[in-house]
Amino acid sequence: MSGSFGRTLCLLLPMLPAWSALTVTVPSSPIQARPGSDVLLPCAISGSIVLKRLAVMWKKDGITIAKYEHDFTTKRAGAVMTAEQLQVGNASLLLPKVHQGDAAVYTCFVILMPASAEKSLELRIEAPPVLSLEPRTLLLFQRGSVTCAASHFYPDTISFTWLRDGEPVEGLRSLPAVQGSDGLYNASSVLDLTPSVSDAGAHFSCQVNHTAVRGLLKQSFLLQVHARPVLHILTVPQEKNFGAAICLVSGFYPKHIKVEWLKNDILLETLNSRLYNLTDGTYSIQSAIFLKESDAEVSYVCRVWHESLDTPLKMTVNWQPRGGHDGISQMEEIIPKLSPITIASPSDTTSDSGVLVVSPSPGMSFWTGIVVFVLGLLLAIAAVILYYKAKLRSAAQRNVKQNTSEKSGFESLRSTGLETKPATPRQKSEHILIKNEGQDHAMPEAWTEMQSDSCTAML
Numbered sequence: 001m002s003g004s005f006g007r008t009l010c011l012l013l014p015m016l017p018a019w020s021a022l023t024v025t026v027p028s029s030p031i032q033a034r035p036g037s038d039v040l041l042p043c044a045i046s047g048s049i050v051l052k053r054l055a056v057m058w059k060k061d062g063i064t065i066a067k068y069e070h071d072f073t074t075k076r077a078g079a080v081m082t083a084e085q086l087q088v089g090n091a092s093l094l095l096p097k098v099h100q101g102d103a104a105v106y107t108c109f110v111i112l113m114p115a116s117a118e119k120s121l122e123l124r125i126e127a128p129p130v131l132s133l134e135p136r137t138l139l140l141f142q143r144g145s146v147t148c149a150a151s152h153f154y155p156d157t158i159s160f161t162w163l164r165d166g167e168p169v170e171g172l173r174s175l176p177a178v179q180g181s182d183g184l185y186n187a188s189s190v191l192d193l194t195p196s197v198s199d200a201g202a203h204f205s206c207q208v209n210h211t212a213v214r215g216l217l218k219q220s221f222l223l224q225v226h227a228r229p230v231l232h233i234l235t236v237p238q239e240k241n242f243g244a245a246i247c248l249v250s251g252f253y254p255k256h257i258k259v260e261w262l263k264n265d266i267l268l269e270t271l272n273s274r275l276y277n278l279t280d281g282t283y284s285i286q287s288a289i290f291l292k293e294s295d296a297e298v299s300y301v302c303r304v305w306h307e308s309l310d311t312p313l314k315m316t317v318n319w320q321p322r323g324g325h326d327g328i329s330q331m332e333e334i335i336p337k338l339s340p341i342t343i344a345s346p347s348d349t350t351s352d353s354g355v356l357v358v359s360p361s362p363g364m365s366f367w368t369g370i371v372v373f374v375l376g377l378l379l380a381i382a383a384v385i386l387y388y389k390a391k392l393r394s395a396a397q398r399n400v401k402q403n404t405s406e407k408s409g410f411e412s413l414r415s416t417g418l419e420t421k422p423a424t425p426r427q428k429s430e431h432i433l434i435k436n437e438g439q440d441h442a443m444p445e446a447w448t449e450m451q452s453d454s455c456t457a458m459l
Helices: 003-018 083-087 366-416 447-458
Strands: 023-025 031-033 039-041 044-046 054-060 063-068 072-074 093-095 104-112 115-125 130-134 137-139 144-153 159-164 173-179 185-193 203-209 217-222 224-226 230-236 244-252 258-263 283-290 298-305 313-319
Touching: 023 115, 031 039, 039 115, 130 203, 130 217, 137 144, 144 159, 144 203, 159 185, 185 203, 230 298, 230 313, 244 258, 244 298, 258 283
Parallel strands: 031 115, 137 224
Antiparallel strands: 023 044, 039 093, 054 063, 054 104, 063 072, 104 115, 130 144, 144 185, 159 203, 173 185, 203 217, 230 244, 244 283, 258 298, 298 313
16 A cells, blocks of 8 residues: 555545445345456446545455556556546446456455545356257157256366156266367266166156256156057068958057058058057057058158157058059169068168168067067958958949849840840949048949958957
8 A cells, every 4th residue: 555545545534424425325136247258347436536535446365456546557467447446436446358357355445535435246266067968759669868958167176966756867878078179177977878668757856966066957848658659561461462451560669650552752541449558558540541452653652740750651562554564662763673571761871782681670569560460460351351342342343233234235226136245244343432631533343342351350
């Protein structure tokens, strides 16, 4: 303290009890500042301010680092306090590019003759962490991990805790804090999981303890579990001009799914089974269509929508007229010349030869595969029975109509005295009722009964 400033204090101190107009205000809460940032230490003065009667000192842990008495002097490099701001009652001190050594308790001491007042505040060089959790969805039965990342914090000391439904979780992997180019730190903790169906919807929390946070910093989430569907296509009968196709979809979770059949991008009316809950907790469903004959090759597409898929899963089966090239069911441009019962899933990979190599879903156990096969076989048998039953019924109806027509024509000719041989009737094609977006087409006579029987057989 200089001699003149000391003499001023000595003259004013006896007069302090008689003066009460001066007040000094500073924040009551500690000031947080990131390392390397510029920090303003607030100090407001109220009263009738005259610079000639004003003196201000800033102390750090009791040691004067800056003062104003007719002019400004400082021991802290870069510190700023201006007369213009003092004139309007602002005695704040600006500290540029603070570092850990600037953390301390600061006192703003003001003399406005003949009164004086002081207030203290705390500066902390720290930065609270920013938390993020990714991912929040894992694949069923596959080992995965959820990472709790804490970023941009200071100082580097930090701890992580995981909870599941309020209970601590063991076996975590915590990575040490690493300092970034901005002087702040980043760290993370990893929770490894191989989720089962029972883990779906479990409540997980990541808690962080850090000096810049009062209490605990926490983020929570509900674990989502997915299993991608796997497709099989079965044709009945297994001939190039089959009469029905069945799309078997299995191994998916959760249960909400949409299965469609398309012909030339037009939705077809389908017969769907009920939803089956398999032994491993995943689900299965079957969807069937009955086809009509055509003079040209026709492609039918089974399309599946599920929340585990980024894009819908598709499989194509080709119907060929009699006399066409060999092949019962083919995956167009994907799996040429393979069996009609073919698995295709988003996890499939392609071999060097360009043929898709199909690997079973990790969620499909041996018994799950048996269940799916049996269900598909039962559906196939029902479709075969319905298919041939419909053909026999249709043929019988045509024979009855033909005999009736021939008898009537013969009697008419005899009454006129003419005789002729009855012409051979032409075979009529059968058609399927296809309903799509309000469009109706030809319908076989036996369809109403087939639909009722097939619904009963499959459900």
